[in-house]
Amino acid sequence: MKNRRDFLKVAGASALGLSTLSAGNAFAIGEHFIPADQTKKKDSVLEGTRWGMVIDTRKLTPEIVEDVTHICREKHNVPDCQLFEEPKKNKEHHEIKWIWEEHFHNAFPNMAADFLAKKLEDTPFLVLCNQCENPPCVRACPTKATFKRPDGIVLMDFHRCIGCRFCMAACPYGSRSFNFQDPRNGLVDRKPTNPDFPTRMKGVVEKCNFCAERLAVGEMPHCVEVSKGAITFGDIGDEHSEIRLMLEENYTIRRKVALGTGPSVFYIV
Amino acid sequence: MNDKIKIIAGLAIFVLIFTCPFWINGGKAKDVPKPVLSEKALAAKTCVLPKDEMAKNHMQLLDGWRNSVVRNEQRVYIIKDANGIEKEYDMSLSNTCLACHTNKAEFCDKCHEYASVNPYCWDCHVDPNVKEASL
Amino acid sequence: MLDKALNGSKSYWLWLAGLSAIIGLAFLVYMKQWTFGLGITGMHRDFTWGFYIAQFTFLVGVAAGGVMLVLPYYLHDYKAFGRITILGEFLAIGAVVMCLLFIVADMGQPTRAMNVILNATPYSMLFWDALVLNGYLALNLIIGWKLLEAERNGVAAPKWVKPLIYLSIPWAFGIHTVTAFLYSGLPGRGFWLTAVLAPRFLASAFAAGPSFLMLLCFIVRKNTNFDPGEKAMKTLMKIITYALIANIFFFGCEVFTAYYSNIPEHMAHINYLFGFGDHSHGVLVPWMWTSMILMITAIIFLVQPKIRNNEKYMPILCIMVFIGTWIDKGMGMMAGGFVPSPLHHYNEYVPTVPELMITVGIWCVGFAVITILFKIAVSIKEEIRA
Numbered sequence: 001m002k003n004r005r006d007f008l009k010v011a012g013a014s015a016l017g018l019s020t021l022s023a024g025n026a027f028a029i030g031e032h033f034i035p036a037d038q039t040k041k042k043d044s045v046l047e048g049t050r051w052g053m054v055i056d057t058r059k060l061t062p063e064i065v066e067d068v069t070h071i072c073r074e075k076h077n078v079p080d081c082q083l084f085e086e087p088k089k090n091k092e093h094h095e096i097k098w099i100w101e102e103h104f105h106n107a108f109p110n111m112a113a114d115f116l117a118k119k120l121e122d123t124p125f126l127v128l129c130n131q132c133e134n135p136p137c138v139r140a141c142p143t144k145a146t147f148k149r150p151d152g153i154v155l156m157d158f159h160r161c162i163g164c165r166f167c168m169a170a171c172p173y174g175s176r177s178f179n180f181q182d183p184r185n186g187l188v189d190r191k192p193t194n195p196d197f198p199t200r201m202k203g204v205v206e207k208c209n210f211c212a213e214r215l216a217v218g219e220m221p222h223c224v225e226v227s228k229g230a231i232t233f234g235d236i237g238d239e240h241s242e243i244r245l246m247l248e249e250n251y252t253i254r255r256k257v258a259l260g261t262g263p264s265v266f267y268i269v
Numbered sequence: 270m271n272d273k274i275k276i277i278a279g280l281a282i283f284v285l286i287f288t289c290p291f292w293i294n295g296g297k298a299k300d301v302p303k304p305v306l307s308e309k310a311l312a313a314k315t316c317v318l319p320k321d322e323m324a325k326n327h328m329q330l331l332d333g334w335r336n337s338v339v340r341n342e343q344r345v346y347i348i349k350d351a352n353g354i355e356k357e358y359d360m361s362l363s364n365t366c367l368a369c370h371t372n373k374a375e376f377c378d379k380c381h382e383y384a385s386v387n388p389y390c391w392d393c394h395v396d397p398n399v400k401e402a403s404l
Numbered sequence: 405m406l407d408k409a410l411n412g413s414k415s416y417w418l419w420l421a422g423l424s425a426i427i428g429l430a431f432l433v434y435m436k437q438w439t440f441g442l443g444i445t446g447m448h449r450d451f452t453w454g455f456y457i458a459q460f461t462f463l464v465g466v467a468a469g470g471v472m473l474v475l476p477y478y479l480h481d482y483k484a485f486g487r488i489t490i491l492g493e494f495l496a497i498g499a500v501v502m503c504l505l506f507i508v509a510d511m512g513q514p515t516r517a518m519n520v521i522l523n524a525t526p527y528s529m530l531f532w533d534a535l536v537l538n539g540y541l542a543l544n545l546i547i548g549w550k551l552l553e554a555e556r557n558g559v560a561a562p563k564w565v566k567p568l569i570y571l572s573i574p575w576a577f578g579i580h581t582v583t584a585f586l587y588s589g590l591p592g593r594g595f596w597l598t599a600v601l602a603p604r605f606l607a608s609a610f611a612a613g614p615s616f617l618m619l620l621c622f623i624v625r626k627n628t629n630f631d632p633g634e635k636a637m638k639t640l641m642k643i644i645t646y647a648l649i650a651n652i653f654f655f656g657c658e659v660f661t662a663y664y665s666n667i668p669e670h671m672a673h674i675n676y677l678f679g680f681g682d683h684s685h686g687v688l689v690p691w692m693w694t695s696m697i698l699m700i701t702a703i704i705f706l707v708q709p710k711i712r713n714n715e716k717y718m719p720i721l722c723i724m725v726f727i728g729t730w731i732d733k734g735m736g737m738m739a740g741g742f743v744p745s746p747l748h749h750y751n752e753y754v755p756t757v758p759e760l761m762i763t764v765g766i767w768c769v770g771f772a773v774i775t776i777l778f779k780i781a782v783s784i785k786e787e788i789r790a
Contacts, residue, residue, distance in 0.1 A: 032329055032332045032333045032336060033333055033336045033337055033340075033341065034333040034334065034337045034343070034346060036341075038346060038347050038348060039337050039341070039343035039344075039347065039360075040343060040345045041342060041343060041344060041345065042344050042345060045342075045344075086443060086444075087443070090448070092449075093448030093449060093751075094443055094448065094449070095449055106747040106748055107747065109669075109746075109747065110668075110669065127747075136590060136592075139527055139528065139589075140528055140530070141525065142519075142520045142523075142525050142528040142530035142534070143516075143519040143520060143523040143525060144523050144525050145519075145523075147340070151342075155339070157339045157340060158393060159335055159339070160516070160519055160523065161512070161513060161516075162511055162512065162513045162514075162516045162517060162519050162520065163442070163512015163513045163516075164507075164510070164511055164512070164530060165452040165453060165510075165512070166528070166530050166586070168452045169452060169453060169587075169593065169741070170590045170591075171746070172590075172591050172592020172593075172746045173592075173746055173747075174450065174745055174746045174747045177449055178442070178449065178452060178512065179441065179512070180441055180442050180443035180445075180447070180448070181440055181441040181443035182392075182440075182441065195397050196363070196364065196397075197395075198363070198395060199393050199395070200393055201389065201392035201393050202392075202440075202441035202442075202443075202512065203441055203442065203511070203513040204512060204513060205512075212342075216342065216344050217344075259592055260591070261591065
């Protein structure tokens, strides 16, 4: 009796050990990278030490804001929540936002003064992911699905995201959106507006990627190109860059700096 | 051991249910599908890696590609072909693989369906050859 | 010992069959969520954790609450708890099972759950939460099982169980502390960003867990020959009293800090929850006041030994504590954190019917686990007595 029990224990333990071993092998696939000597960046790549953005709100007009938000949605296949069949009402509950318009007092809730300049009250403010120097979302993510690149861009790896939405609770800027349903439900005929860029799948979080796919081939972000000079993009880690000159010459503000996140998006007001 | 009949009946039912795929298919296996090469792929003669290696390990290669592109910012794959000539490829499922294998249904889906694997590539990545039909 | 679970009365089987039916129905609803996505819930862009995570947070507390039996019994040799310590451990198992199921139900990509282990990320609190919860489950399973087995065979438990028991005590505090850290380490969420959150979580846990256990004790006593013991139950009521007072005290500290400092970002959330201020949003206002009234009324009764120690009033008091803390730490904790949003929008949340059904289904799984484990424990205790 005693012997049989011990045998069963040993057999059970070894079966467990074996299955973990083989499972370990299967899991190793998930971390597979191509060896560094077999890969390179494109020759035309734009590289920086810390990408940043200056938005000159004095130059923003409703038309520019419309162009900027539109090109971003179109080029990144961001769904239009009004096309969703569900939910029947409050379709904006499932809205995906990368760059969008807010009032000053929403973009800067802790700066909203009683006697705010009239022009600020009326100016449309563009908000997007701040690509923080010290991103709380990256700290929160349990799978490193969101991570910070050496050039400062905070990126999403949609293959890895488990959809726990911890990053959304962590982001103090509301810059992240969750795919509560298949985002293709929000594309006309379920067709991507830009076939060269993937869509996303249901159950993952997404946000602005500073057009990492454009920088990789040597182009400026889409929003910058249609902004008629209102948005400047550059390497704020490089003291000789154009954007650093702009920051030196103009008084700029950033959203919720007191939280220590170190936003890389600056506003001239 | 009054329950002998019950136990045997139970076992028999279990065995029957467990082996039902064999009974339903009449003991015959389905033909193994062969991936069909598009004209473009035929003309190219060679893939990124030798054919056998691609057939066996394309998932690892694609997994490596996506990690290298997304997480390491590397977009170009450099590999020597059979003649020792170095070639470069854009590491892109939609824009490199499917640019040549223009027949996703015949080339990818057929085998995946047969093997009952369900890669979620196409939940996000776009088949550039399907312009009209919805995703 | 499992044989005890297979040998029950008609009502035992009817109860389990009823639970299974609800679980089956809830599973069908979950299939809908599986195919469509979390969009079948009432959650939205500004309110990204809802009813599931509310239950999760509360139930981690219930699980940790079991330590209120283990600690006095093993560290202070408080004999009266000897009979029911096992029930506390088994309740913790049921609660942790529910917690894990609520986490899975809340995931956008549940098939990738193992990524948390594969890509282990020590700076993410969620990674630690997954570790401590599974660890606590394992600890309680092993300890509970071994102790009960030893009791049945009339021998002393193996020596290696003792260190595990001692380990399980700080571990219980750990699971709820880490759960609080999920919230309290996030910048820009004024309601959660407070050092008193973890202590407050523990306080409400030590009220909610024991009050749930008390209710279970009454059910067990009514349906079986097992008596948890009058002394043990009176002591549990005392524990509930102090823990509940601590919970309200900590909340009072929050209120003082927010309002005396007069910092809008900290006041806004409490204003929203309790309906102060002049905006028209407040789906939770009646709930929050219900919670407060339940907890404060319960305290008023509990501090009077005559009422607290009267078995006639114990169940109703425990129900008050349970519901009060459930609202407070469940939906109250979620809504307080998410409304207003970081951009000061007031977008409220109401759970949908499918969401509620899945929630009920998971609770039923928990009840089934607790029923079976309690059945085993109580049967063995009856057997020993006989």
